[in-house]
Amino acid sequence: MTDERATVGVGMVGHAFMGRAHSQAWRSVGPFFDPPLHPVMTALAGRSAERAGAAARELGWASVETDWKELLRRDDVQLIDICTPGDSHAEIAVAALDAGKHVLCEKPLANSVEEATAMVAAAERARARGVRSMVGFNYRRVPALTLARGMVAAGRLGTLRHVRAQYLQDWLTDPRSPLVWRLEKDRAGSGALGDIGAHIIDAAQFVTGQSLTGVCALTETFVPERPLVGGDGTGPVTVDDAALFIGRTSGGALASFEATRFAAGRKNALRLEINGSAGSLSFDLESLNELWFHDHTEDPATAGFRRILVTEPEHPYAGAWWPPGHILGYEHTFTHQLADLLAAIAGGTDPSPSFADGLQVQLVLEAVERSAAGGGGWTPVRTPEGSA
Amino acid sequence: MTDERATVGVGMVGHAFMGRAHSQAWRSVGPFFDPPLHPVMTALAGRSAERAGAAARELGWASVETDWKELLRRDDVQLIDICTPGDSHAEIAVAALDAGKHVLCEKPLANSVEEATAMVAAAERARARGVRSMVGFNYRRVPALTLARGMVAAGRLGTLRHVRAQYLQDWLTDPRSPLVWRLEKDRAGSGALGDIGAHIIDAAQFVTGQSLTGVCALTETFVPERPLVGGDGTGPVTVDDAALFIGRTSGGALASFEATRFAAGRKNALRLEINGSAGSLSFDLESLNELWFHDHTEDPATAGFRRILVTEPEHPYAGAWWPPGHILGYEHTFTHQLADLLAAIAGGTDPSPSFADGLQVQLVLEAVERSAAGGGGWTPVRTPEGSA
């Protein structure tokens, strides 16, 4: 069997949780989406040759590099997929783009506005040469949220009044849970805010098509000391355990956000509800195949929130998979992301969300942090121009 | 059939929505709770003799007064039930208490902290003479919320981390909805904030046993002009359409509140979720017979939010009504309130919530309004002492 399909060689950096998720997507995008560019899982970069080799064999990568910079030198790699913690995103992404490699970078784009700004600049330079970049806010590709965005854009909700977003997890509820890297400011940038708060900021802005203009925020570290990983004693938690903020959007809606790792019993509850003058939408990632829609223009005698099972041929992405009613899971969002990325590269267009979108989320995070540091007062979100 | 049960004569002021709800409760409390004092529905006061007479006949009151002050002079009335808008609460309640009548006053206690403070003082004076007072936060007597408070008090949730309260309605979504009295600051005091926001503040504080210590708030009037009721032209909406605030509680939890009349499709969604170190609770008034509980101390393999149908003999109030599984409605909360009020009067104890509790809610509302007026900055809730 000869295969004359156009291909793109991929080099992935990092092979932890995100690397596993991305690998499954790289394996799956071909069979289900038949993209105009078929990915070749060329090389995996990790600092330990042994662990990277084991991961490559397990996850299906053809070769290994112990220095990500080597990936940039390889001719058989045209796309760099960055799956490392946030503190290394900027260096890798800028170098890769400058080396002419397309880049997919996990979210959050960076750990600071400064880094993110530099990355946007690199993306702009690269774009002029036809080199593409994308930040991995994978939840945009939950079919229910893609559908939601389309419904808002089509006016099904009318004028938006309220945005209500929560990302509730519970894995830090137990104070004996150890001090992992996600709880260290140097590595993670921030805590619940940057990790899961970034997701709801992006999801809310994506679905509404509006951006946050300012916020009042409170953050808290409920458990300030935790046991060290694999060692004696405790160390300080230097990031937030939870972040709450309220704000206003560019379209005049009121918005409420909450990100926490202390919501006992909520495992992965990314929730979004939007109320408009013509209808409302509601979503919960723990039921990711469902979108709830209330059409306020209907006869009130038979109106109500309806559960749309977003698994039908009419729905975004869903038709590529299984027959009606057969549900998808978390990992499929990454495959959808790649399908769109490969289509964009092949088509010579810019994939979305862009690095600029990632920077804008960073600016919201920055406003939240400044408001919280100042006691909750109103803090406008800076515009990218202002940060340049 | 002779009836030698001890009785209390009731005089009710007002006969609109709240008057109807209270009347049904006065009729029902005897048959179902057999209270130590049986109420006699003696007199109804309303400004129009004709309308009050019709209401009395419809609702089961034995006589009518067109001036509520007459009720205070009647020997056959020992308890005054105030069901008027908030702007008249203070005058009636203070006069009634000073006249030696027990008082049940609808919420919010008053339209201002000043009025509420005066009412608390009157309640203190009256109490010294064995005269009782209660403010009508009826949702404390939703069996699910009474059960919730008991569970929190028993430590089932451990240390509280998060309080998440919303009261979502949609009756103002349509900009053509008219300018009713609830949209006029002079009559209503405030908008969604005082009407339904007061309910979630009280409910959250009641269930958690903690009080709010400070807030950051935003309010909004989405539709500033509305058609006049029964007339030509439009008039200004002088209250808030929606209020959002975040804050901290006396026990160190983070709290998020939202009250709105613009949540299309949400009819009466008073929602409360509380997360603690040992468990979580969740409630929605649209399903008022249900309380959801997650026990975080259980084996994680079989743990999850359980739906407690709060209709069993083991549950607060429910055993007085129907067999297991037969659900109760909105109106039953008022009957429960009366059962407790009558038991307190007969037992010579103070019913709860007290006027002081009503004042404390007023102080939270005041902090919210001040924060919102000042752009959302952190605003401590004043203590009652500070307001005296």
Place this chain on the structure above:
Amino acid sequence: MTDERATVGVGMVGHAFMGRAHSQAWRSVGPFFDPPLHPVMTALAGRSAERAGAAARELGWASVETDWKELLRRDDVQLIDICTPGDSHAEIAVAALDAGKHVLCEKPLANSVEEATAMVAAAERARARGVRSMVGFNYRRVPALTLARGMVAAGRLGTLRHVRAQYLQDWLTDPRSPLVWRLEKDRAGSGALGDIGAHIIDAAQFVTGQSLTGVCALTETFVPERPLVGGDGTGPVTVDDAALFIGRTSGGALASFEATRFAAGRKNALRLEINGSAGSLSFDLESLNELWFHDHTEDPATAGFRRILVTEPEHPYAGAWWPPGHILGYEHTFTHQLADLLAAIAGGTDPSPSFADGLQVQLVLEAVERSAAGGGGWTPVRTPEGSA
């Protein structure tokens, strides 16, 4: 206050669970529905003067009789409300109708087809003299089910394909639960079948507008011996614990029914789902304010089961009670029943469901029992003519 409203004197027989429910409805129908005939709670009949007197005082009845036949002789009683167990329904109802009293008879109409047939004959005789009769299938007056019937009748479901009805309770799950009268064939006629199975048969036929034409049935008594009430030793359970049957309807749909008192955790789960060529409806009495509707004619991209909160002014009965979104409970169905009964009596029309409707349910129950006794074979439901 003079009251010149037309009235009807009511005599109620029995004052246990059903008597309490009916009493609350008699008290409530006036204030909320302002019926053309206002009920006067004239007399309560019970065998023990002491217990009946206490019940009358508690429930609001003006006088007491220890022999229900006395009610028939009283000129101030024009309507007899039968709330006794099924074995006495026929005697009381026939005598009352023949005495010219309107009759409301609790369900099931009787314990046998023979008794029910005699009651229908009496109802026919009485009807010729303007005397009305009604059987108390109160769940027809759950607003959600009344709405459901209207939607089916209006063609919103198209051609019906499936009826799926369950009534799940759990109060016999524990084998130590005692041998109450409902478990004795002489008193109760049958077990889960006649008690709760009758409700789902009537509800399904009411909502669909179709009748069952034949069934295949299985019944079971899981716990054949139970402790005697208030005594030593055990006695035999002589009725079914659970009944399952499948069948066909007059309109060509397939139907599935299940009634059980052994469904651990299901307290009062009367569930009904109907699938048609144009849509589907789903209902659960544990959430009695909700009706779920799927409109199969809609754009599949945004179609789904919607939760109609049946509490709006547009909905059957709901507008008489509270503002939008304020939920109703179990007891309100009885008040609705009385509102319709009083309107029919005043209007000179026949209320529904009639005794003939009650007989038809009895004929279905009979077919179920015959099928089950014969091992589950297909058993046509007899027509009333065939039973005469």
Place this chain on the structure above:
Amino acid sequence: MTDERATVGVGMVGHAFMGRAHSQAWRSVGPFFDPPLHPVMTALAGRSAERAGAAARELGWASVETDWKELLRRDDVQLIDICTPGDSHAEIAVAALDAGKHVLCEKPLANSVEEATAMVAAAERARARGVRSMVGFNYRRVPALTLARGMVAAGRLGTLRHVRAQYLQDWLTDPRSPLVWRLEKDRAGSGALGDIGAHIIDAAQFVTGQSLTGVCALTETFVPERPLVGGDGTGPVTVDDAALFIGRTSGGALASFEATRFAAGRKNALRLEINGSAGSLSFDLESLNELWFHDHTEDPATAGFRRILVTEPEHPYAGAWWPPGHILGYEHTFTHQLADLLAAIAGGTDPSPSFADGLQVQLVLEAVERSAAGGGGWTPVRTPEGSA
């Protein structure tokens, strides 16, 4: 990177819906489960070289055969995966087993009891030589159902009283839906009964650990003629559109089953509820990550059905995938099936469900068909011995 892992060469027959699902599982089982035998996707068999070639390239198979018999001759193929319609299962499976190849055969095992019996015999012969066979009831590997079985086996439900199973789809609701092969008795064997009814029979028996002993059944073809696929005119539907049956289990429980393709709005609603003396379980495939459990031994004041999100490390299969709360989809059940199959082959044990299990389901289907043909009378399920 050398890879010294033990491998097994796989040959798959068929590449439609099931072939796609199996291929994704063959690709995924290695990375996530690291099985003791790693599969090599050696060859795909399909009648058309062109279509099979395209499918092989798309789905990741290394070579193509146009005659499945060639797979049996290849030394690099040790396992045959049968993904064809039911009418060819017996021939392929028997030949493959006799050729010494392990076999995974899609469900239903065959289109008749006779074929299934022959397959069981072949499986017995092969087993003696260490050759393994498995029938693909993939829903046994939904983590929630695997967990459910474990809970029943551990006694968490006590004595089982009720089994309630439904498989509701709606793709035939529209009478203009065409006459696909699944509607032809020659190809499909039966309609809803064999396709989705078989799934709920197996799932119910798997979870309860009990088998059906007899049934009363009704079937129906609502739309007897449908448009021919890709042609003019119509043809007869020769299978059932819906099948309902009630029965008894080997442990004394009552059971109710319904399979239909006419439940408008239900896309893929495989539902199972089990009530026992100590608790209940409830499941719906449209929410496949959730299992609902009621523990009837708990304090009734806080008992209720709890939603277990079956995505935690403690749960079957789930730990191999993502962090807590990240949901799985339909396709993962196939991967779990392969993980268990490969472990069994490597470990020299028999995988489950066996061909004998498949035959037993076939015997239940046969009893249903005989009961329905005879008008619904009680029909015992034959034992495999009786069919030999």
